[in-house]
Amino acid sequence: MSSRKQLSDLQIAILRVLWRDGEASVAAMQEALRGDDRELAHTTVATLLTRLEARGIVRRRTEGRQFVYSPIVGEDEVRRSMVSALTDRLFAGDPSALVHHLIDEGAIDAEELARLKRLLASKQRKQGGGRDA
Amino acid sequence: MSSRKQLSDLQIAILRVLWRDGEASVAAMQEALRGDDRELAHTTVATLLTRLEARGIVRRRTEGRQFVYSPIVGEDEVRRSMVSALTDRLFAGDPSALVHHLIDEGAIDAEELARLKRLLASKQRKQGGGRDA
DNA sequence: GCTGTAGTATTACAGCTGTAGTAGATGGCG
DNA sequence: CGCCATCTACTACAGCTGTAATACTACAGC
Numbered sequence: 182m183s184s185r186k187q188l189s190d191l192q193i194a195i196l197r198v199l200w201r202d203g204e205a206s207v208a209a210m211q212e213a214l215r216g217d218d219r220e221l222a223h224t225t226v227a228t229l230l231t232r233l234e235a236r237g238i239v240r241r242r243t244e245g246r247q248f249v250y251s252p253i254v255g256e257d258e259v260r261r262s263m264v265s266a267l268t269d270r271l272f273a274g275d276p277s278a279l280v281h282h283l284i285d286e287g288a289i290d291a292e293e294l295a296r297l298k299r300l301l302a303s304k305q306r307k308q309g310g311g312r313d314a
Numbered sequence: 315m316s317s318r319k320q321l322s323d324l325q326i327a328i329l330r331v332l333w334r335d336g337e338a339s340v341a342a343m344q345e346a347l348r349g350d351d352r353e354l355a356h357t358t359v360a361t362l363l364t365r366l367e368a369r370g371i372v373r374r375r376t377e378g379r380q381f382v383y384s385p386i387v388g389e390d391e392v393r394r395s396m397v398s399a400l401t402d403r404l405f406a407g408d409p410s411a412l413v414h415h416l417i418d419e420g421a422i423d424a425e426e427l428a429r430l431k432r433l434l435a436s437k438q439r440k441q442g443g444g445r446d447a
Numbered sequence: 448g449c450t451g452t453a454g455t456a457t458t459a460c461a462g463c464t465g466t467a468g469t470a471g472a473t474g475g476c477g
Numbered sequence: 478c479g480c481c482a483t484c485t486a487c488t489a490c491a492g493c494t495g496t497a498a499t500a501c502t503a504c505a506g507c
Contacts, residue, residue: 189493189494189495190399190403191494191495192494193403193404194403206454207454207455208453208454221495221496221497222496222497222498223453223454223497224454224455224456224496224497224498224499225495225496225497227454227455227456228456228495228496228497229494229495229496231455231456232493232494245454245504246453246454246455246502246503246504247453247454247455248454248455256404257415259404260404260405260415261419263400263404264400264404264412264415264416264419266323267396267397267400270323270326270327271326271389271392271393271396271397272393276416276419276421276422277421277422277426277429277430279397279412279416280413280416280422280426280427280430281430281433282393282397283397283409283412283413284430284433284434284437285437286394286397286409288401288409288410289409289410289413289434290434291431291434291435291438293410293413294413294427294430294431294434295431296410297410297413297414297417297427298424298427298428298431300414300417301417301422301423301424301427302424304417304418305424322463322464322465324464324465325464339484340484340485341483341484354465354466354467355466355467355468356467356483356484357466357467357468357469357484357485357486358465358466358467360484360485360486361465361466361467361486362464362465362466364485364486365463365464378474378484379472379473379474379483379484379485380483380484380485381484381485
């Protein structure tokens with residue numbers, strides 16, 4: 182599944198608001214997107230949300246005269262599909278090459294990596310422990 | 315710098331050919347893109363390359379009656395800008411959150427992480443050693 | 448009850464991308 | 478020398494995105 186959701190910057194910005202707040206009316210969304218160094222017209226935001234609804238990315242319910250939108254796709258789902266698309270396209274599908282890149286960039290230092298390794302270890306203990314010796 | 319290069323799938327596919335082969339004529343590019351489960355018309359490939367040239371992504375020289383294209387932007391540069399865009403949009407700009415995600419996905423196992431950590435250690439030794447104590 | 452206001456629906460448009468046809472140039476082969 | 482194959486330039490067009498105006502609807506307050 183995961184149905185190849187490729188989303189633009191702005192579409193993701195909208196989803197982030199919905200993930201954070203759970204749901205949002207058009208006005209609330211407009212407010213939330215403001216200050217993000219731009220100011221979109223109310224109708225613009227409405228159009229964007231309508232389109233996302235048509236694509237099955239978000240859903241809406243009616244509340245009085247207005248629509249309240251909530252996300253259908255989850256954050257992890259979007260992360261999965263976008264990270265994997267990026268990995269495929271630029272790192273020959275090899276996730277460790279992506280991490281390698283981050284390290285080369287100096288984006289991840291030893292401390293963070295150690296922390297992540299501990300995380301991985303505890304994750305494995307939890308999952309591997311119940312499975313076999 | 316790095317001039318916000320956001321590239322589509324197909325544009326990246328083209329660049330990957332150029333990075334791999336150094337340069338390519340339209341015919342060679344068409345051939346290289348074939349089998350990628352699709353078949354593009356010669357003119358389509360020509361159009362794509364012309365547009366990339368207009369955007370300063372690739373350059374071309376004339377060889378006889380045909381153009382031979384070569385990349386201007388480097389692979390690392392594109393990786394940097396696209397990974398950083400993704401990190402900003404989906405991981406609040408925190409690269410370690412991206413790695414965290416990969417670990418959660420099971421995309422990186424302990425062995426790979428250990429290998430990456432060694433890599434990082436050797437990198438730090440090299441860079442930190444020449445700079446100060 | 449009427450009017451203003453808030454809200455949605457419809458329509459519009461430009462820019463980018465994927466896709467390719469057609470037209471025009473040119474070089475090679477018979 | 479002339480025609481075919483090759484190659485580029487130009488044009489076209491649909492779909493998606495960002496952006497928003499306009500038009501229509503309906504509640505809320507006076």
